[in-house]
Amino acid sequence: MRVRHNVALTDANTLGFSALASRYVEVATLDEACQALALARRYCWPLTVLGGGSNVIMQHYLSGLVLRPVGQARWIEALDDKRALLHVEAGVPWHTLVVELAQAGWWGTENLALIPGCTGAAPIQNIGAYGVELADVLEAVHIVHLEDGRYEILTREACCFGYRDSIFKHALQDRVVIVRVVLRLEREPKPRLEYGGLSQRVPVKPIPIDIVDAICALRREKLPDPAVLGNVGSFFKNPVVAESLASRLYQSYPDMPIYPTVTGDAKLAAGWLIERCGFKGYREQHVGVHDRQALVLVHHGGGNARELLDLAERIKLAVYECFGVMLEPEPRVIGNEGH
Template sequence: MSEKALRLIPDFDLTARNTLALAAQSRLGYVLEDTAQLPALVAEAGRLGLPLRILGGGSNVVLSRNYEGITAIIATRGRSVLAETRDHVLIGAAAGETWTEFVAWTVRNGFGGLENLAGIPGTVGAAPVQNIGAYGAEIADVFHNLTAFDRETGEIIIFSADECAFAYRDSIFKHRPGRYVVLTLRLALPRPWQPNLRFAGLSELASLPDLTPAMVMDRVVAIRASKLPDWRVTPNAGSFFQNPIVSVQEADAVSALVPEAPRFVQADGRIKLSAGWLIEQSGLKGFALGKAGTSERHALVVVNRGGAAAEDIGAIAAHIKARVFERFGVQLHEEPVFC
């Protein structure tokens, strides 16, 4: 298939297609609205001898200034109720659906289970890749299966939860980057609904009569708005570093320096530390380094202060990691992918 038939866009501007608003351009671009076009797109990239990069909402990436390849934006649409049983409501959505709109749709239809994940930027297809989580919930909690296109074999594969190998902000898709393209996601939302109010700021809702998923979602959105800058106003990629999970000995070393350091015991006995707390205690909340910085509202959020590119984000990320390691001996790892 020819470049013209696929309508590849030359000098594809991506500045408005990433939540960090980084100055970025791809040699060629394509907006994929029909997954049936994906095999032809992969073949065309091979014919042209160019790498093919797949993006969704651009919410968890640090895009290079110039990409010498093809960038495809997943823009497929569709969401529906697939089945209803006594115990679950099975819902499905195309990968290009906006995650926040998808969550709001489930709540409007009276389905609970995703309300704690409201307000997270990005697309449905990116959610299982990162195993997105917030306010005591993860996508793995309600995951049923997904379909993905295998770029190596050209096959459509259905992945179960076990096959996705979900872990904290992790999945098989992060360990095989670029191989699989998520096409559709199916979630099993529980019946009867039980609110997840374990997270601070949500527990007081337990005393409210006739609590609904919409009430929980509204509180989650309000909490996020009070703590995190809106990427549409202050460009950012959300939480930039994973909360480090360390040994008891490493956690004790942090507590020896600052006794009130927050720590959360994991199922395997290791300790999860707060990356945001470590960064703030290292004196980097509201810190600026050239065109990039950390948010004055939340130290974990790296922001574009105006006109930043990938190298600016890389510079501040390296500075933060070095400062935290120097102060606490803890190694931080970025959540967004540099590509």
């Protein structure tokens, strides 16, 4: 384990904003993570845990210590001939894992293909796509508490998962590092094809890798590749509103997509609201809104977090004024603007 100083993080965030870490350490094992945390405690360095940087808006300077879990181990624990638990260390790239599991014929994670980032970050916002969330396959999360180095295993219930939400965005926000995730896998075919025209893209009896391939193709058609155009995927969560507000909106906008939720509320499509406010394809100097998907804010190069956050505020205001609905950003802002 080596703490490095003044490390550039421009390539470590998918928006591609120029950023610098005062101190930066990669930890490959639990022991190294505990050593790094002890060091941060001893010198009172504030800690920032970083994965693939695909869900953060990175401001210019990260003081304290940036800690990046990079452990790559994964191993299977068979439960019986049809079910298994998969233990995965935090540094494993999520999409690599999904492809490996699909190629090996395991069901569970295939709909979550091509989501960037590391496995350790997946529980933070309960990643989801094409009708599946991490919570559907998660068995447990292994964490270390930042304040005292305590190791703990959280069950799925203890993670309090919700739509793009978990305990790691509330009581445990900025208080733990996730070092390992345990997933439940099945041999029994369980294709979930009801979202996004998926059923038309796969064979009648698909195997997991068919679904992975179809989802990759669909996502590539819709979403910009961060290697080409900086972005963090969906910038805003789809707002959940009271059914009464959804009905009123429907009277005025009969083409508005509205999805009933299990709690009796209604989920609206943030991208549709933004597009109706005229922002699709909008550009303001270095930042803008993607021209194929209004939910994705993009960085064209040479810009910074402040510009993007200002644009996001303007979008939020416009949507609120037009529909009375408040949008909530998905990514976290990390770091400081100045040195």
